[in-house]
Every structure is written in structure tokens, then in C-alpha cells.
Amino acid sequence: MTPVGLEHYLVVSALLFVLGLLGVLTRRNLIVLYMSLELMLNAANLALVAFSRFSAKGSLDGQVMVFFIITVAAAEVAVGLALIVALYRKRQTAHVEDLTSLKL
Amino acid sequence: METVLFYLFAALTVGCALMVVANPFSRNPVTSAMFLVLTIVSMAGLFVLLHAFFLGAVQILVYAGAVMVLFLFVIMLLDLKEEERRKIKLFGLIGGLVSVGAILAIFLQSLQTARPGANLSAAGADGSTVALGRLLFTDYLLPFEIVSVLLLVAMVGVILLSKKELK
Numbered sequence: 001m002t003p004v005g006l007e008h009y010l011v012v013s014a015l016l017f018v019l020g021l022l023g024v025l026t027r028r029n030l031i032v033l034y035m036s037l038e039l040m041l042n043a044a045n046l047a048l049v050a051f052s053r054f055s056a057k058g059s060l061d062g063q064v065m066v067f068f069i070i071t072v073a074a075a076e077v078a079v080g081l082a083l084i085v086a087l088y089r090k091r092q093t094a095h096v097e098d099l100t101s102l103k104l
Numbered sequence: 105m106e107t108v109l110f111y112l113f114a115a116l117t118v119g120c121a122l123m124v125v126a127n128p129f130s131r132n133p134v135t136s137a138m139f140l141v142l143t144i145v146s147m148a149g150l151f152v153l154l155h156a157f158f159l160g161a162v163q164i165l166v167y168a169g170a171v172m173v174l175f176l177f178v179i180m181l182l183d184l185k186e187e188e189r190r191k192i193k194l195f196g197l198i199g200g201l202v203s204v205g206a207i208l209a210i211f212l213q214s215l216q217t218a219r220p221g222a223n224l225s226a227a228g229a230d231g232s233t234v235a236l237g238r239l240l241f242t243d244y245l246l247p248f249e250i251v252s253v254l255l256l257v258a259m260v261g262v263i264l265l266s267k268k269e270l271k
Binding site for chain 1: 107110114116118121123124125126131133136137140143144147150151153154155156158159160162163165166170171174175178179181182183184196197199200201203207208211212215217220235236239240243244245247251254255257258259261265266
């Protein structure tokens with residue numbers, strides 16, 4: 001077996017990102033949409049950690065970036081889920097096809 | 105050994121991510137959330153294989169712990185039962201698959217031609233917690249403080265949003 005290189009991790013990251021995108025495009029439940037967004041963020045995290053590991057200078061900047069991304073993602077999930085809860089109180093639905101009041 | 109572990113964790117990550125978005129057996133959001141936990145835990149395994157030990161621990165603590173508990177709490181709060189009756193629209197599914205396939209093809213094609221890791225070895229960053237913490241409190245001190253303010257803003261916003269009546 002060939003040793004695991006940067007490309008292997010990047011392929012896994014690309015697959016994860018694409019799966020998250022597929023979820024955003026096809027699923028219609030707001031909460032599952034949010035989970036798909038998390039998948040895409042995690043794919044970016046994996047790519048950054050892999051770049052940091054395989055960088056020639058051995059710099060840790062990629063890992064610090066991932067640390068910040070995790071923090072911001074946690075804040076984003078909290079705000080987004082609060083928005084979903086507020087929306088559900090108002091409209092009794094968490095389904096994107098029922099939320100069409102901005103449609104012309 | 106490391107190669108075997110990489111393929112194990114990679115297969116687990118991608119397989120569980122597939123079950124999050126396209127589970128053939130269940131459309132229940134709780135099932136998706138549970139598979140997302142599995143995805144995140146196996147991704148923490150990948151982080152450990154990349155010598156990012158601190159980030160692996162943070163991944164499990166923050167994502168598999170806090171974020172997923174929040175997801176499950178909201179699912180419980182919303183009581184989403186009628187979700188399973190709905191059908192995925194065929195047009196949306198085809199459009200999604202085509203665009204996703206195109207993007208994946210572009211990714212793999214550019215990886216094939218660019219070969220970013222051709223002459224690099226895994227001798228790079230060894231993510232010891234000491235080095236990461238030192239970097240965080242010297243070079244990245246200002247972003248660190250800003251992120252703490254961001255968390256405070258998010259907390260206040262969430263409390264305001266989830267109050268009973270929105271003004």
C-alpha cells in the first residue's frame with residue numbers, strides 16, 4: 001500500500017464537502033440542512049488540518065484557523081437553531097417549502 | 105498500521121456522512137443527528153492521525169458534545185414527526201446530483217493535475233497543545249479576543265431570539 005499523503009486527505013475532504021452540498025440541495029428539513037452545513041464546515045477543517053500537517057515549514061497556522069472555525073461554527077449553530085425555534089413558534093413548520101412568503 | 109487506520113476512519117467518515125444526507129431507511133432527523141455524531145467522531149480520528157491531538161479532542165468536545173446536544177434539543181423541542189411523509193422531489197434530486205457530481209469532478213480533476221502533495225512528507229506540524237496554545241496567545245491574540253466577543257454576541261442574540269414574544 002502506498003503511504004497516505006496529502007491527496008488522500010483532500011479526497012476525503014472533497015467527498016465530505018460534496019455530501020454536505022448534496023444535503024443542502026436535496027433535503028427540505030431546516031434542521032437537516034443545518035447538519036449538512038456542518039458537514040461542509042468539517043470538510044474545510046479536515047483540508048486545513050491536512051495542509052498544516054504536510055506544510056514544509058511545519059507551521060501550525062492551519063490548526064489555529066481550524067480552532068477559530070470550530071468556535072465560529074458553534075456560535076453559528078446556536079444562533080441558527082434559535083432562529084429555527086423562533087420561526088417554528090411563528091409558522092409551526094421547519095420545512096423550507098412552507099416558508100415562501102418572500103416568493104414573488 | 106497508519107494506512108489501515110486512515111482507510112478505516114475515512115470510510116467511516118464518508119459512509120456516515122452519506123447516511124446523514126441520504127439515509128435510505130429513515131428520514132427521521134434524529135437518525136441524521138446520530139450519524140452526524142459518528143461522522144464527527146471518526147473525523148476526530150483523522151485529526152489524531154494528522155497529529156492534531158488538541159483539535160481532535162476539541163472536535164469531540166465541541167461538536168459531538170455541545171453542538172449535537174443543541175441539535176437534538178431543538179429536534180425534541182420542535183416535535184418533527186410529520187417529516188417522514190414528505191417525498192423528495194425528483195427534479196430537485198436530479199439537479200442536486202448533477203451539480204454535486206460536477207463539483208466533485210472539478211475537485212478531483214484539479215487534484216489530479218495540481219498534485220499539491222507530490223514532494224511533501226508528513227514531517228510538518230506536530231500539533232502539540234503547548235505549541236498551539238503559545239501560537240494562540242502570541243500571534244493570534246487579537247483574533248482570539250475577537251472570537252470571545254463573538255461568542256458573547258451569539259449568546260445574547262440567542263437569548264433574545266428565543267424569548268417568548270419577539271418585539
